[in-house]
Amino acid sequence: MSAALGLSTAFLVSPEDLEDGSGVLVLLALCVANLSRILAAGCVGIALARYITSVGVVLIIVFAAVASDLFSVFAGPTRVLVQEDSPVLDGLLLIFPTFGSALGFGLGVSDFIFWPFSSQRAVSWISATRRPCSESASPRSLP
Numbered sequence: 001m002s003a004a005l006g007l008s009t010a011f012l013v014s015p016e017d018l019e020d021g022s023g024v025l026v027l028l029a030l031c032v033a034n035l036s037r038i039l040a041a042g043c044v045g046i047a048l049a050r051y052i053t054s055v056g057v058v059l060i061i062v063f064a065a066v067a068s069d070l071f072s073v074f075a076g077p078t079r080v081l082v083q084e085d086s087p088v089l090d091g092l093l094l095i096f097p098t099f100g101s102a103l104g105f106g107l108g109v110s111d112f113i114f115w116p117f118s119s120q121r122a123v124s125w126i127s128a129t130r131r132p133c134s135e136s137a138s139p140r141s142l143p
Helices: 002-012 024-049 055-074 077-083 109-129
Strands: 093-098 101-108
Touching: 024 093, 024 109, 055 077, 055 109, 093 109, 101 109
Parallel strands: none
Antiparallel strands: 093 101
């Protein structure tokens, strides 16, 4: 549901509308679109992370994602979409307006899938390697 809300809002309102002076309503719609797509991507990332338990597999996935992202941006389909000013980019990019520029900077939805994916794996591995507090600070272990 979050993805549907985010994509539909992203296709209705674009960051270029901020330059026309529409202001607060466009900014609010972009905020709703970005937050809902971030939520949906985060859920996908956490759901995918639950099934991967090997550090080696995670490293392979991370390196493959970085390589494919770099290729896509500099020589692949993302470059073509940007050159053609395709409306598909409104659904794939999250634009964050900055002071002085309505267009600001953009991050891909895939970035918001891999951040929770990596974070989920890191948290689960850290918590698995830590000793419980009851073992590390028991009265018998103190001098």
